[in-house]
Amino acid sequence: MESSDEAAVEKCRIHLRPGTLRDAPPATLHLLPCEVLVSRPAPVGRFFTPAIRQGPDGLEVSFRGRKLRGEEVVVPPGLVGYVMEEKGEGLVGKGFSEGSSNDNEQEQLELVEPPEALERDFDRFIGATASFSGFTLWGLETIPGPDAKVRGALTWPSLAAATQNLEVIGLDFSHIQSASKYLRLYHFPLPSPLPAWGELPPSPSPPGTVAEASYPGTRGIVQKYNSHRVTVMIRIHQWFVIYSA
């Protein structure tokens, strides 16, 4: 892929469409202990939900003929979860307009406004498609339990709050199974592309890194922040979860 990745590091801004946070309907979420090698809608309500049983040790279901055991995970107090999706290209940024083109225009105005003008191939947009206050975490044959890495990751918001001046921008769940990876904390702007597991920048730390910490199974981007607000964005592949407190 030539050197286009390098160029992209310099040229990228992500904008959240705030209007989508207001309207995001509550969603029921299930986090499965497997990868489905595609991203597409699925008839969860017809195939999965009706098969869930309350067993002696918690929830039970099967997926593709394999037994899963699950439990509810609650979003930490004071926070709200959002399912975020990136839609639309650059400036045009369509895809989150639920109604008329008027809404769309209005949303354009609501953008977290960057100091510079929007540029094609430079600015990208994400918006919430749903909100949640918890989800069902499933393990293959065993209940994920208190040591589940997702649970560990969910403690990051309070860590960020405790360290002040830090903002957790992203926790990447995409390789939740690989336990020995490292979390690094970055200054803003975010490195782009976000390093994937196994591709984290080698030491010494990239310029702007304020702190580094390891956190098995998750990658967090913790960013210096100069207000009291703490925002956490958790990335579970294309599902983005933003916390705000």
Next chain:
Amino acid sequence: MDLSELDRDSTGRCRLNSPVPAVCRKEPCILGVDEAGRGPVLGPMVYAICYCPLSRLADLEALKVADSKTLSESERDRLFVKMQEDGDFVGWALDVLSPNLISTSMLGRVKYNLNSLSHDTATGLVQFALDQGVKVAQVFVDTVGLPDTYQERLQQRFPGIEVTVKAKADALYPVVSAASICAKVARDQAVKNWHFVEKLQGLDADYGSGYPNDPKTKAWLRKHVEPVFGFPQFVRFSWRTAQSILEKEAEGVMWEDSLTGDQEGPGRITSYFSEGARVRPRLPHRDSKSSHAGRSRERDSPAGPMLHHGAQSHD
């Protein structure tokens, strides 16, 4: 036969039994074990025991029970009714093992194969009869796997009982024939009245014999593939027929123990572990190529641990 417990929940197993005839608690009994629905890719497997006092074996034979496979469905139903009528000396019990139980056993982290599942179920039923106070003296079993090892295992488990494990026992011993009739009647009834856990649309009830080599069954399987969930739980996912249809017609799924990769060849497993071969969506990443080609991640990139999003499901 009252399979309402199975109707209420067809995801596990269900045991059903006749009252124990009083005479079976007093006199030494002969007990037969057989199964129905071991081979089909659809529906439950049923294990059954049937027993009567040794002194009344001739009366059981007089019912003209025979290997259930040689009887028509109506003959089996009639014989089962007769056995119920003779409930003063004939008793039975059965275990219905749902296809979901079979799938999850065979596809477990630690594989629990069908033979072991069968042996354990048969053993459990004999023990159940003993627990109910039946004076079991002799056990006859239609074999699963090698008869000698199976017999040895059962004999060790029940040292006080004379155990005979034989191929075709259902044709040789009337008490095993009777058990095979119980099992087959229950299996047929369960399949016919199957309560699908899923809310299916356009369900086709014509699934043929349920055996993998039946073209009708295969056609039914192909028709009812759901790209993400695979099949309804009525299907035994652990059957090669089911797996190969899923490989072709459903989305790939990777598990942490990569068990499903067993049938898929080493190529696909290694590609899972090689970082370069995977196209993973990254939020702020964008290269000039993909921005021109349009973002096609919806179609061609592997998803992470899948997060089902109920609000978006296209129900």
